[in-house]
Amino acid sequence: MNPDSMPPAGSRAAAAAAPGYRPDSQSTFRTCPVTTRRIHDKAEALVKANAVTAIVFLLVGAIAALLLVLTRWQAVHLLSATWYYRLLGVHAMSMLIFFIIFFEMAVLHFASTALLNARNAAPKLSWAGFGLMLGGALMVEWKMWAGKADVLFTSYVPLRADPLFYLGVILFAVGALVVTFIFFANLAVAKKERTYEGSLPLVVYGAATAAIIAVITLLHGAAIYIPTFLWSLGLMEVDPQVYRLIWWGLGHSSQQINVAAMVAIWYMLGALTIGAVVLNEKISRSAFVLYILFISMASAHHLLVDPGMGPAWKIVNTSYFMYMAVLASMIHGFTVPAGMELGMRLRGYTNGMFEWLRKAPWGDPGFSSLVLSVVVFGFVGGITGVTIGTEQINIIVHNTLRSPGHFHATVVSGTAMAFMGATYYLIPLVFQKRVALWPLARIQPYIFAGGMFIFTISMTAAGYFGVPRRHWDITFAGAPYSVPFNPIVDFLLALVALGGVIAATGAFIFVAISVKSVFFGTALGEITKGTAMVGVPRGITHPPTHATDVDARNAALHDPARGLMGPAPGTIVLVMIFLAVFALYFFSNWKILSFLWKIG
Template identity: 55%
Template sequence: MGILTSDNSRVCDTTGLKVCLQSEMLIKLNAVVAVVCLLIGVLAAFGLALTRWETIGLLDPLMYYRFTTVHGLNMLIFWILFMEMAILYFAGTVLLNNRNASSLLSWGQFGLMLIGMGMVNYSVFTGRADVMMTSYVPLRAEHEFYLGTILFAVGALLGTTNFFANLYVAKRDKTYKGSIPLVVFGALAAAIIAVFTILHGAVALVPTWLWSIGMMEAPDAGWYRLLWWGLGHPSQQINVCAMVAVWYLLGTLTVGAKPLNQAVCRTAFLLYILFINRASEHHLLVDPGLSAEHKMWNTSYALYLAVLASMIHGFTVPASLEVAQRKKGHGGLFGWLAKAPWGDPGFAALFVSLVIFGFGGGITGVTLGTHQINIVAHNTLRIPGHFHMTVAGGTSLAFMGLAYYVVPLIFRKEYSFRGLARIQPYIFGLGISIMAIGMTLAGSLGVPRRHPDIDFTDAAIKADLSAASPFMALVGIGGFIAATGALIFILLTVHAVFLGASNKGRAMTSWQKPEQDKLTRDLMSTNWNPEGAGLKPSGTSVLTLLLLAAFAIYYFANWKALADVWHVS
C-alpha cells in the first residue's frame, strides 16, 4: 500500500525524490486555497493599516471591526492551516518515499476545510459575525459562523489523522531506513499539538453553536475564554512547530544545512508537545477566578521548558546553516553569513523570519506572557506587536520562502519577475518590523488593540491617547509596506502557477549562482560530519549571546515599568 510505482508517482527532476501523485494534487489544492485566504487577509490589512494611521483614518468603526475579524481569521487560521495541511501531505509522503494512505480522509480534509472556511467568511462578510476572531461570549454571531469553524476544525483533524496513517504505513512497509527525517519529526510534533488543540476548540465551540441556535443557555464567559484559548494559543504553537520544520527544510534546500545533533533538535520538538499547551493561560493572566499560583505555574509552561525549546532551535537552525557554509570554505566569524545566498528568496525568507521571530516575537512573547508584567500589557497594541513578529514575520514569511520552492518543485512552474521575488522577503520583513515596533511603542502608552482610533471622539468622558500618534503612523506605514510585500508575493505566485514557464523534465531553475548552487548540491549528495574539524559554529554562538542580552534587557526593563504603576493584588 505504501509502495510507490510509476503509476502513482513521479520522480522529481531536481531532487530525485519520488512524489506521490495524489499527494501532489492535495498539496497543490491546499496551497492554492491558502494563497486565496492570504489575499483576503492582505486586502483587509491595507484597510486596517490605513485606519490606524491617524492621519488617514480610512474606515468607520463598524468596517474597522469587520475588517479586523476578516484579517484575523484569514491570516491566523485559514492561510496558515491550509499551508500546514500541504506540509503534512509533503512530509508524510514525499519525504518518506511513501504513498498517501487514505483518499477518503484526504478529500474529507480538503472538502470540510473549504466548506468551513467559506461559511465563516460568508458570515463575516455579510455582517452576521462582527465578533472578532475570538468571538467571546456573550457576544453572538449567527450560527453558521460557529458551525463553519467546527467543520473547518473537523477537516483539519481528518488531515492530521491521514498524516498519522501515512507515518504508520511508511513504517510498516519500510519505505525508509532508520528514523524519520527531522522535518517529518517537526511536522509530527505540529500534528500532535493540532489534535489536542482541535479537541479544546470542539469543547468550546459546540456548546456555543448550540447556544446560537437556541438549544442551550449562554456558556459562562470565563469558561469560554479558558477553552477557547486552549484552541487559540496552541494553534499558534502548531505554527511554531511547522515554521521550525520549514526552517530546517529551507536550510537544507538553500545551503545544504545539516543539524549538529539531531537528538537535541528532536528533544526540543518533544518539549513543545509536552509543555506548550500551558501557554493558553497567557491570555487569562488578568482574568478573574484563576489564582496567582495557578497563573504562574501555567504561564511558565512548567518552568519555561517550551521557551527552552525555542531557544534550542534558535541555536541549532543557524548553527546548521553555519557549519554547511564553513564546509564549503566560507570561514571567518561571520564570513559564512556574508557568503550566504541572500538573493535566494527561500534563504532570505528563512533568515529574516528567524531574526524577526527570535529577536522580536520570542523576546516580547515571553515578557508579555509573564504573569505580573501582563498587567501593563494585556489587550494593548503590544500584543499584536508581539504576534505579528511570530506569526507574520516568522511563520508567514517562512511559508512564503517555502512557496518559492514548492511552486517550481511541486507545481513544476517557474517564477517570472525574479528580481522582484528576490527582494520580496525583505520588503515584507521590513514592513512587519516597522509596524510591530510602532505597535509595541504605542501599546506601551496604553493604546488598546482592536480599536479604530485613539481620540475617542464621541465618548461621554473625554479620553486622549494622542501622544501615541507618531507610533500609530509607524503602525500604518509599516503595515502598508508589509501588506504590499505580501501582495507582491501573491501576485508573483499566482502568475507563476498559472502563467509561469513549465520545468517538466528538467531541474528547477536555481535561485542561486551556478557555483553557489553546485556547492550546495555537492554537500547534499555527500555524507559529512557537521561536528567535524574546523566547523565550529562560533558565529552562531555570538548571535545567540546577543539574543540573550537583548532578551535580558527587555525583560528587566518591563519589570521596572511595572514597579512604577499603582499597587494591586
C-alpha cells in the same frame, strides 16, 4: 542527471525501490529531478490544492489588513466603525486560521509523502477533509462579510454570532482533524512499505510535532465551539470565563502548531538553500517533544489578568509550564543557525566568525526568508512574547497594542515569512514551474519582513502608552471624556500604517508571484547544475553538496582544540547577543511596572 552529484538525499531513491514497497495500483509516481525523491501524483495534487487555497485566503486577509492599518492611522481613518470591527474579524480568521492552516495541511501532505518517497494513504478521504475545511471556511467568511458575526476572531461569549459562524468553524476543524489523521496514516504506510530507511527525517519529525499539537488543539476547539454553537441556538449556557480558558486552549495551541511547522520549515529551508546540517538529532528532537508536552498550558498567558484563576495557577502555567516551551524555542534558535553555520563551514566558508553569513545566498528568496523569519521571530516575537506573558508584566500589556505587536512578529514575520520562503521552493519542486516575476521574488522577503518590522516595533511602542488594540478611534470623538494620548502616539500609529502598507505590498507581490507562477508560469525545464537560471532558486541550480572529504572537515571543526566555541562560533556570538537583548528587555519591563500604582 548524474546520481552521484546529488545531495545526500539521493540515497533514498534506492530505499524507494526496496523490497516490500507496494504502491497501490492506480497511483503513479514521478521522480523529482532535483532531489530524486519519488512523488505520488495524488499526494502532490493535495499539496497544490491546499497551498493555492491558503494563498487565496492570504490575499483576502492582506486586503483587510491594508484597510485596517489605514483606519488605525487616525489621520486617514478610512473605514467606518462597523466595517473596521467586521474586517478585523475577517483579517484574523482569514490569516491566522484559513491561510495558515491550509498551508500547514499542504506541509503535512508534503512532509508525509514527498519527503519519505511515500504515497498518500487515503486520497479520497484527504479530499473530503479538504472539502470540509473549505466549506467551513466559506461559511465563516460569508457570515462575517454579511455582518452576522461581528464578534471578532475570539468571539468571546456572551457576544453572539449567527449559529452558522460557529458551525463553519466546527466543519473547518473537523476537516483539519481528518487531514491530520491522514498524515499519521501516511507515516504508518510509509513505515510499513519501507519507503525510507532509519528514523523519520527531522523535518518530518517537526511536521509530526505540529500534527500532534494540531490534534490537541482541535480537541480544545471541539470542546469550546460545539457548546458555543449549542449556546447560540439557545440550548445551553456557556460561562464567559470558562469560554476564555478553553478557547485559548485552541487559540494559543494553534500558534504552537505554527511554531512547530515553522521550525520544521526552518530546518528544511536551511537544508535546501545552504545544506544546513543537524548538529545533534537528540537535542533538536527533544526540543520538539517539549513543545508537545507543555502546549496545553498555553492558554494561561492570555488569562493573566483575568478574575477566574489565582496566582499559583497563573505562575505555573505561564508560558507553557514554567517556560519549558520557551526553552524549546531557545534550543531551536541555536540549533537552526548553528546547523546553517556548520553546513557552510563544511563547504569551506571557514574564515572568521561570519564568513558563512557573508557568503550566503542572500539573493535566494528561500534563504532570505529563512534568515528574516528566524531573526524577527526570535528577537522581536520571542522576546516580547515571553516578557508580556509574565504574570505581573501583563498588567501593563493586556489588550494594548503591545499584544498584536508581539504576535504579528511571531505569526507573520515568523510563520508566514517561513511559509513564503518554502513556497519559493515548492513552486519549482512541486508545481514544476519557474518562479515568476523573479527580480521581485528576490526582494520580496526584504519588503515583507521590513514592513512587518516597522509595523511590529511601532505597534509595540504605541502599546507602552496604553493605546488599546481592537479600537476604532483613539481620539475618542463622541466619547463622554477626552483621552489625551501623548502626541507621539499619532506618529507611531502613522508608522504602524507605513509598515503595514509596505508589508501588505510584500504580501500582494507574493500572491502575484505565486498565482502567476502556478497558473500562467513557464515549465521548470531542464536544470543544469551550476548554472544560474531565472526563476529557479539557487539551492536548486546549485545544490549544496558536501565535499568528498566532508568527514575530515567535520572532524577538524569539532577538534577539541577549538575550545568551547566549537564548530559554530558565529552562532554562539549571535545567541549571546540575543540573550543580552532578552535580559535587557525583560528587566526594563519590570522596572516600568514598579512605577505603577500599588496593586494586589
